[in-house]
Structure formats: structure tokens, C-alpha cells
Amino acid sequence: DTGVSQNPRHKITKRGQNVTFRCDPISEHNRLYWYRQTLGQGPEFLTYFQNEAQLEKSRLLSDRFSAERPKGSFSTLEIQRTEQGDSAMYLCASSLGQSPYNEQFFGPGTRLTVL
Amino acid sequence: AQTVTQSQPEMSVQEAETVTLSCTYDTSESDYYLFWYKQPPSRQMILVIRQEAYKQQNATENRFSVNFQKAAKSFSLKISDSQLGDAAMYFCAYRSENYGGSQGNLIFGKGTKLSVKP
Numbered sequence: 091d092t093g094v095s096q097n098p099r100h101k102i103t104k105r106g107q108n109v110t111f112r113c114d115p116i117s118e119h120n121r122l123y124w125y126r127q128t129l130g131q132g133p134e135f136l137t138y139f140q141n142e143a144q145l146e147k148s149r150l151l152s153d154r155f156s157a158e159r160p161k162g163s164f165s166t167l168e169i170q171r172t173e174q175g176d177s178a179m180y181l182c183a184s185s186l187g188q189s190p191y192n193e194q195f196f197g198p199g200t201r202l203t204v205l
Numbered sequence: 206a207q208t209v210t211q212s213q214p215e216m217s218v219q220e221a222e223t224v225t226l227s228c229t230y231d232t233s234e235s236d237y238y239l240f241w242y243k244q245p246p247s248r249q250m251i252l253v254i255r256q257e258a259y260k261q262q263n264a265t266e267n268r269f270s271v272n273f274q275k276a277a278k279s280f281s282l283k284i285s286d287s288q289l290g291d292a293a294m295y296f297c298a299y300r301s302e303n304y305g306g307s308q309g310n311l312i313f314g315k316g317t318k319l320s321v322k323p
Contacts (some may be wrong), residue, residue, distance in 0.1 A: 132296050132313030189237055196250040
């Protein structure tokens with residue numbers, strides 16, 4: 091299957107620890123997005139890449155968050171000094187091309203629990 | 206800033222019946238796209254249907270159709286002949302056509318949880 095994959099699927103960590111998530115988009119998709127979804131809410135945009143360039147970051151992305159897409163393929167999202175408020179589902183999506191009409195394909199998400 | 210509102214946290218429908226999920230949005234833009242996404246329990250989100258704002262004709266995908274009222278900024282989803290597999294969270298989403306600014310990220314509502322009774 092060539093869908094969007096995310097690892098790990100679940101992560102439990104203690105407050106103050108650093109965590110890193112990985113997203114593998116659909117092959118040849120040049121756009122990659124990160125969203126955060128908390129309980130009872132819709133996904134909220136965090137950041138997106140076109141190839142290896144990070145083109146936009148939401149105000150939700152504090153300086154404890156960093157995302158990379160070094161070779162324009164997979165992406166990583168790192169959270170430093172985690173806080174309980176970081177507990178959420180982190181979703182990755184990818185799309186082909188620049189048109190806003192193009193479908194974003196979502197991965198299964200990484201559920202983060204900060205104790 | 207654009208916002209999307211789904212006023213029905215939960216809805217229920219009998220199998221084989223029809224249900225309509227509501228969505229309103231706020232924007233000052235004239236060109237944009239609207240989407241309905243389905244998120245089954247513990248499964249990934251998938252696109253159900255999309256609508257270009259410049260098109261007056263309502264989009265249809267098999268049992269799924271929308272009622273797009275641009276002036277009212279309303280975008281409802283109708284599911285006909287409901288099936289057990291339709292049970293999921295449904296999210297309405299907005300996407301700007303602005304190529305220069307927020308290019309392509311989706312703005313979601315809070316979702317509507319749909320239950321289908323056998």
C-alpha cells in the first residue's frame with residue numbers, strides 16, 4: 091500500500107522529555123502538511139512543506155516544535171520539553187501539486203500522551 | 206481569518222434513511238474550496254466530497270451530495286441510503302484559493318459524530 095504512513099502510532103512520554111514523530115508521504119507528493127487534533131476538535135494546521143522547503147508555520151507551532159523534510163521525502167516533527175498540553179493526535183497529510191483543489195491524503199496519526 | 210462551524214456535535218440515522226449534516230463558514234474571500242472529510246473510529250481521515258466555490262452546481266459522489274449556498278455561506282452534506290459503514294466523525298473543511306498566502310492548508314470545523322442504527 092502506498093498511502094501516508096506515520097510512526098510511531100502511539101507515544102507515551104513524561105513531561106519535559108523530547109519526542110520525534112515521522113511521516114512518510116505518498117511517493118512523489120511534493121506537499122506535506124502537519125496538523126494537530128485534540129479531543130473533540132477538528133485538526134488544526136501546524137506547518138507545511140513544498141519539497142524540502144518549509145513554507146508556512148502556524149502560530150500554534152511554538153519554539154519547542156521543529157519540523158524538517160530534509161530530502162523532500164519523509165518528514166519529522168520534534169517536540170522538545172513536552173508539556174501536558176501537547177497531548178494530542180498529530181496528523182500528517184500529503185498532496186501532489188500546488189492547486190488548493192488537490193486532495194490531501196491523511197496518515198493514521200501519532201497519538202501523543204504526555205504524563 | 207476564515208472559520209468553519211459545525212453546530213451538530215452528534216447525529217443519528219436509521220440504516221437506509223437519509224441524513225443531512227450542517228456546516229457554515231465565514232470568509233471574505235470569493236474563491237475557495239470546501240470539503241467534507243470522514244474519520245472512522247481509529248482510522249485515517251478520507252475525503253468524501255469537495256466543492257469549488259465558483260461552481261453553482263452542487264457536487265455529488267454516489268450516495269453523498271452537498272447543498273452549497275454561497276450567499277448564506279452554508280455547505281451541508283446529505284447522505285442517502287445510510288449504511289453501517291457511514292458511522293464516523295465528519296469534518297467540514299475550508300481551503301483558500303489564495304496562492305500567495307496560506308497556500309493549501311485546510312481549516313476544519315469541530316466535527317459531527319454520525320451514528321447509524323441497524
